[in-house]
Amino acid sequence: MSEPSLRILLVDQNADRAAILEEGLRDAGCRDITIVREMHSLMRRILEVDPDVIFIDLENPNRDVLEQMFQVSRSVRRPIAMFVDQADTESIHRAVQSGVGAYVVDGLHKDRVKTILDTAVGHFNTFNKLREELERANQALEDRKLIERAKGILMKERGVNESEAYGLLRTAAMNENRRIIDVARGVVSAAGLMK
Amino acid sequence: MKKLTVGFIPLLDCAPIIAAVEQGFAAAEGLDVKLVRETSWANIRDRLLVGHFDAAHMLGPMAVASTLGVGHLRAPLIAPFALGLGGNAVTVSMPLWEQMSGEGASIGAGPRVQGKALARVVESRARAGLEPLTFGMVYPFSCHNYELRYWLAAVGIDPDRDVRLVVIPPPFIADAMRTGQIDGFCVGEPWSSVAAEAGVGVIVTTATAIWPLSPEKVIGCRASWAEENPERLDALIRALYRAALWCEDPANRPDLAHMLGASRYIGASQNLLQNALGNKLSLSAGLPPVSIPDFYFMAKHHATFPWVSHALWFYSQMLRWHQVEEAVGDIGVVKNTYRPDIYRRALAPLKLDLPSADTKVERFFDEGLFVP
Numbered sequence: 001m002s003e004p005s006l007r008i009l010l011v012d013q014n015a016d017r018a019a020i021l022e023e024g025l026r027d028a029g030c031r032d033i034t035i036v037r038e039m040h041s042l043m044r045r046i047l048e049v050d051p052d053v054i055f056i057d058l059e060n061p062n063r064d065v066l067e068q069m070f071q072v073s074r075s076v077r078r079p080i081a082m083f084v085d086q087a088d089t090e091s092i093h094r095a096v097q098s099g100v101g102a103y104v105v106d107g108l109h110k111d112r113v114k115t116i117l118d119t120a121v122g123h124f125n126t127f128n129k130l131r132e133e134l135e136r137a138n139q140a141l142e143d144r145k146l147i148e149r150a151k152g153i154l155m156k157e158r159g160v161n162e163s164e165a166y167g168l169l170r171t172a173a174m175n176e177n178r179r180i181i182d183v184a185r186g187v188v189s190a191a192g193l194m195k
Numbered sequence: 196m197k198k199l200t201v202g203f204i205p206l207l208d209c210a211p212i213i214a215a216v217e218q219g220f221a222a223a224e225g226l227d228v229k230l231v232r233e234t235s236w237a238n239i240r241d242r243l244l245v246g247h248f249d250a251a252h253m254l255g256p257m258a259v260a261s262t263l264g265v266g267h268l269r270a271p272l273i274a275p276f277a278l279g280l281g282g283n284a285v286t287v288s289m290p291l292w293e294q295m296s297g298e299g300a301s302i303g304a305g306p307r308v309q310g311k312a313l314a315r316v317v318e319s320r321a322r323a324g325l326e327p328l329t330f331g332m333v334y335p336f337s338c339h340n341y342e343l344r345y346w347l348a349a350v351g352i353d354p355d356r357d358v359r360l361v362v363i364p365p366p367f368i369a370d371a372m373r374t375g376q377i378d379g380f381c382v383g384e385p386w387s388s389v390a391a392e393a394g395v396g397v398i399v400t401t402a403t404a405i406w407p408l409s410p411e412k413v414i415g416c417r418a419s420w421a422e423e424n425p426e427r428l429d430a431l432i433r434a435l436y437r438a439a440l441w442c443e444d445p446a447n448r449p450d451l452a453h454m455l456g457a458s459r460y461i462g463a464s465q466n467l468l469q470n471a472l473g474n475k476l477s478l479s480a481g482l483p484p485v486s487i488p489d490f491y492f493m494a495k496h497h498a499t500f501p502w503v504s505h506a507l508w509f510y511s512q513m514l515r516w517h518q519v520e521e522a523v524g525d526i527g528v529v530k531n532t533y534r535p536d537i538y539r540r541a542l543a544p545l546k547l548d549l550p551s552a553d554t555k556v557e558r559f560f561d562e563g564l565f566v567p
Contacts, residue, residue: 040376061364063235064334068362071266071335071518081241081267089245096245101237 009051024123079103150184202251215438224430253415274413275537283402310350331380394480429541504554
């Protein structure tokens, strides 16, 4: 690469997301990446790293702390929250949507900023998808456990086998126009009351 | 129904926004409002600017800063409605309170007495070669920052040289005090009460003691959006105005505290919220709440009127504390950020007695006057 690598600072309290983003930025040719997870050392790290670009996750209330640091520090080159002057509106829109905030020092070439922002947004979205999948998987697991418990209760109370117990849940769900999981939840909570 | 998305931060002064939706004032104006809770003022600003929000709960000075392009690129916002007056307080840590007590401070004393005591502590710390005290506030462009600075400077403490000022998000502020990261802070309710009740600090003064009828948050929206959607904006202003009146009625206080206490809104103890709404503060743990009649107004005293003098005072403080360089034309830009004309237009059908002037003289505890 002919251009010098940009110095990038990632402020993210979520280690997994930071790791995903770091890898993505490295693949895109960024070599100078620093990750900060502890807010109390943030000012010192900003001074040491003197970053060209700072990324912070938008869930982090400490974003306001970061903006204050740019205000008070005369020594830090002042990066500013990225807006339409440094990238097209579409990129900014996608960034906010995916939950990443970017601060860029003045004078960087618009195309370079856009490339790196789009990379960050892409990896934030990857992380968001992973998180959603994980949540769905966890939920599915919880649902399965609940249905198992409901089947167990029915097998015991009604003296039926496992597939018959499932059949009872399914028929009830169809008749009442509810989801099986909701019927199962009802069975489990009713059994709790009978004890 | 016209759809509208409004962002807010979990603080007491978001009350009229929440009540406008929950009590049906927005629906009565034909608005279907979606409320979105945010975690930082920077997010509020950015989501407003990219169009995720049509309007938002916002720091008054933030609207001015964004319009001027200070600390951010120039992005014109307007403030056509104010979300009440007062509500902030200054709290100091228990160790600092002990030192201040030794220098003449006492629970419930005025800002001059407390300030002088603080100044003597600051002086003796400097003589002893100790680290300067650290005070927290919520954002560089906030009333909290300027009120704190005004008070400190008025009692002879240079807020840039004699103490350190840092930003701490309100939900973390009591913890930051407990762990000794900060010695004092200026913040809105319920966070002063939270720290006092938890026994980590003592409330030493209120913003309204420093500056009676001092402004706080506003409704912010993009200048371009306001121009393109006058009917929507007017409907929102009328809904918020009625909601503010409803919120201020003491008979509705328990319902309001219950509503705001929900985790999707402020998520704080109802008891604490109800006290703050009733202008009662526990200044220190173990003391019964005391009534501070002029602590916080949601509707009275034209509390929802966007006084242009407020915007001008914020600008004067941005200049005073070197956040911005004076530039030709900026005063005009600042004046146009606060929009009493839109406020009057929206409320015209209600046939109210509204202020005819856009500015007023602002008076401070040290007899300082701000004549716009």
